[in-house]
Amino acid sequence: MTMLKYTPVSEVEPTYKQLSNTFHSGATLPLAYRRKQLLQLARMIQDNIEAWEAAIFSDLAKPKQEVAMAELGPVVSSALLAADKLEEWNEPVRPEVEAWRSSWDTTIYTVPKGVCLIISPWNYPYIISLCPLVGAIAAGCAVILKPSELAPATAQIFADLIPKYLDPNAYAVVNGAVAETSALLNLKWNHIMYTGGIRVGRIIAAAAAKNVTPVTLELGGKSPVFVDVDNTDIEIAAKRILFGKQQNSGQLCVSPDYALVPRHKKAEFIAALEKAYKAFYPDGPLAPTSHIGKIINPSHHARLSWMLKNTKGKIVIGGQIEGDKRIAPTVVDDVPLDDVLMEDELFGPILPIVPVDDVEHALRIIRERSYPLVLYCFTENEDVRQKFVTRTNSGTVTFNDTYSQLAVHEIPFGGQGDSGYGTWNGKYSFDIFAHKRGSTNVPIAADPDMGLRYPPYSDESYNVFAGAVRQPIPEA
Template identity: 55%
Template sequence: MSADNLQYTSLDEIRDIYADVNETFKSGATRSLSYRRHQLLQLARMMQENITAIEDALLADLGKQRQESTVAEIGPIVTGSLHAAENLEEWAKPEKPKVEAWRSSWDTTIHHVPKGTVLLISPWNYPVILTFLGLIGAIAAGCPTVLKPSECTPATAAIIAELVPKYLDPKAYAVVNGAVEETKALLDLQWGHIFFTGSTRIGRLVAAAAARYTTPVTLELGGKSPVIVSPDYDLELAAKRILYGKVQNVGQLCVSPDYVLVPRAVSKDFQAALKKVYAEFFPLDPLHKDSPWGRIVNEANFKRVKNLIEETRGDIILGGKSDDNLRVALTVVAGVKLDDPLMEEEIFGPILPIVEVEDVHEAIQIVADRPYPLVVYTFTNSNDVKEEVFSKTNSGTVVLNDTQIQLAVYEMPFGGHGGSGYGAYMGKDSYDIFTHRRGYINVPTEFEPFYAFRYLPYTEQSYKVMTAAARVDIPSE
């Protein structure tokens, strides 16, 4: 299926869908924990019962291998949905914060309430998991949701539109398909929360649209996620794990290793290790007709990636070629300088630049001087190097001695920082971003005698009593 024949949602339908999900929210139907749990289990069933069909769609759109599709896109939705269903009651428990003794009778409570209807805009590179991971949190929080898949992956967008109303409550969870016009129509509406995954450029537009209604936003963007290789680490193992992260979805992944900083003294050995691992990963040339190597999503991105290879001033030591099927071989470029075209923006494709530095300290300084990435990868056995990375750089996440695997750790938040986005999700954090912590107190009538000094007219005595908190003793340092 091409983007030209994907059935787009009409603007009238968008308005009707918006009215329906808002009416469902106002009715209170999604607030019941049993309702939310049922929808979460249905989402897990939707994934599990349609594995082959979803794999087929991802294969059609991206040439993605079936194992990668199910491991990286389908499996995490099943496990994530089940995890949320199992923990929902605990997550939703009202909090009873500890208060000062004089307010102990006020029944101070923090309730978790849904923010409202959610707009979830997902990208083309991981069109299943990056649609439904956010939805898990929205369902758990009790928020009806409109999903807007990417038109760049039409087969996947079509199957999402087909399956969602079959498994989930169609009055609460709906799919809008379309491109710029349809997305703009959605952003013109008022939402309880907007969750966007995609480029920084579009993220800014989404944030600006949300600002019209002071709508809270989660922006999951990207950036140039660096890899620092310390000489103390096993270079061949580092090469293997770095290339593993780079080959996922043909490098079209927001946490893909974007460039490698390696000390000059071990650069040649590291390059040799990359060549050895490359040969192991590709017994067939990536562009061989029988190779399962995936492709770039569309012609525009294909040309962009090809141009990067043509424009680099580095030395291509592996790959560098492409074919007429939108495939670009995994390409490793050595001798890349900081002003090279490959270092300007996020690569988002199968190109790995190698930047030589004097030592690890220079590598850390380079990372520190650049915009905050989504993740900093570091390969080292040294606690000193680890501490220097932590103390001198900033990023959404830090990963030691592996790449991409942080996406499997749903017990910690995943998200960007600064230019790589804001807001974080995964596991309970997915529930939290769609939940408003609503404070509640009940002040007893019997408390009135203690209020004697707060009322007009003020006196010297009332001033002394009511301002006592400002005059407490401050501990000496």
């Protein structure tokens, strides 16, 4: 196991000051500088693919196909997209204005927020660290990245490679645990992005509030999947749900957390899951050929194992436990709403099946719970689809698949309510680190036309300005 070298707490503030000096010098502002850093970030991935794969395998035993598909590939694509779109994203916008203000040179400038902090998690450390970093670089910010100490090999490779490829005066890595993170949070940032659990999210938000610092929080939650068994291909639905569930052994913020399945075809859905299970893992779920990763640490493994032992539901697929490292993808049938599996986000390879009477019953269950990060629904019925769009709330709503919405950089990714606030992904990653700065330039020569606004006020001047109050209102 990799021994992570923590950043001395005494170095945190000097590093912050160095980045602040760099930003205020204007060094990060030229688009040519930003483009170079973005392309260097992409090269950092391509030049060291095997090292990145080995680091995350050490921490999570994540198979390299998942690393390419969901970690490194999207980072390279994101960096190249941002490099290509720099001019477009940073171009000043001149909105259409009313005629009487047409000479005011009304402009919206896109400017960097400043020195920013990204605190990233252990489960998808590359994409959730580096894609937001891409957005911050493109916006012209300076950044400190704080990776999770729970994934020491990946945290260490960030510390080793980022200074070699990016400008070390503008981009730095701070490694450590509570003490180091606390030292970071004592500083005044221009934006903080945090991905993780709601308990720490509240701590981050409270620390940011002391300095009125804007925050992006991605906090996960229990993301349900409804299977409209009368209006979907049950076998495809089961295969796609199992695929999403087994990614990173269920340690994924958008993993389908539990399935809401109408009772009258629940047995058919379970049979479809069994068929997909045998196809995915012909030699068994914990065989080397199955590429099932490990649970992050023994304490999390023990938590998941305890829940499987104490659920009121019935294990119908999987359930095998290997030491304190792995758990087979497991399906638990007839799980009641007050079950241990339904209390918190599972963050593991367990899929509870909650029987429902119909779509209305499923909608009631969803609405009675905190807003999830994503809501999944398998249906080809347009009325059902519209019910999920208009009568539920979630960060994202995805139909007829799981997990793949993360590949769509044209839509925002983020939570709502308890699952977080703020969004990133593609240009949205740029937007969170950029400030839209409105500007006007009112001509000195226009002053004779502005005489009525100056004191002393009169009935004539009042009537001119009160005209806006009295303008006609159309019928609804």
